[in-house]
């Protein structure tokens with residue numbers, strides 16, 4: 243299968259090159275030239291499959307000849323071996339025709355493990371085959387860093403450097419990164435904010451000479467392999483709830499639009515989904531876009547659901563590409579000035595609204611929902627998931643079809659919000675993490691200075 247850029251001016255690439263390249267040279271994002279199609283019969287035959295076998299069937303058509311079947315099966319086996327629930331992505335019912343899809347049984351307790359465990363294994367395999375090594379460099383405000391580190395810690399052909407803003411991530415989040423003591427893992431605590439970390443990253447990708455010939459790779463959420471891995475659990479949940487014999491709908495706590503875009507792709511591939519709910523916190527650019535055709539960046543608001551604190555969602559570009567008839571020039575024109583307000587034309591907006599609904603939920607309501615759901619069903623939601631549940635309840639079109647709310651994090655990861663909702667409730671970390679606060683930490687605190695950061699990296703790599 244070939245992959246093409248959403249801006250239409252970069253060369254098309256194979257699967258392996260797409261994964262290793264990340265951003266296209268014209269500034270666009272890679273998408274498959276065509277999507278594999280699954281018929282009703284194909285989907286019916288997915289009933290009862292193990293998660294890894296289902297993942298194989300969904301992912302294999304994208305991979306083409308770049309991996310043999312046994313290589314792909316092996317990568318998938320290793321990707322999901324550290325998940326602590328045998329169903330990998332179990333469903334829990336919280337109301338009549340409302341389910342929670344628990345995506346937090348991976349090593350870092352957030353759904354990002356689904357993509358990053360897979361991406362680490364996939365990178366390592368492709369690099370070994372080519373006899374190459376890369377340096378993964380990333381910036382994090384919390385969840386992505388730990389998931390990337392867990393995904394790469396066992397990889398022979400990857401060194402990973404993650405920058406986080408010093409003293410500005412939660413203690414659980416910091417310790418999930420800094421207590422990984424593998425030789426190929428380096429944590430940099432930068433004396434600055436998240437934007438400073440990102441600027442460091444941009445400058446380093448733009449001029450990689452400080453690495454003395456080694457190459458940087460990115461694992462951010464625009465990487466195609468991350469989106470692809472996330473398509474699988476939409477099929478898994480829907481098939482377990484009766485697809486293809488009935489339609490199933492999803493509500494997704496949304497930040498960069500990667501997770502919900504995977505749901506959109508599942509629908510384009512034949513899965514019967516009638517409604518996808520974009521659930522946002524106060525950073526509501528996508529909600530304003532769908533409801534009022536107002537896609538204008540607003541200043542960032544720090545919320546109780548920090549993993550959704552995003553001004554502009556990078557993966558939205560992939561949807562725009564479809565809405566504009568896969569015309570790369572139209573997308574390039576629309577996005578020429580990212581800081582300017584964007585308005586969709588009537589046809590594109592109508593097309594988006596056929597599938598997507600949206601809803602914005604503020605901190606106050608998030609806390610109330612955590613309390614209400616706990617009192618009515620005994621189920622404890624993390625703040626991101628609570629936003630998805632509230633959004634689903636407010637805008638769902640059908641009560642007859644199941645609504646699946648994606649649970650993107652374990653409540654113990656965000657104790658502040660849960661404590662506001664239920665001050666007396668204990669929220670212990672899962673057993674494999676109970677000693678997190680006793681574990682040894684390793685990180686390098688560095689000033690907000692590009693030269694110092696790059697010197698540290700070059701020395702660490704030897």
Ligand SMILES: *Cc1c(COP(=O)(O)O)cnc(C)c1O
Nearest residue numbers: 496497498499500501549650651
């Ligand atoms: C990353 C993240 C999200 C947002 O996912 P996107 O793919 O960026 O839309 C939501 N919840 C949690 C807990 C996350 O870590």
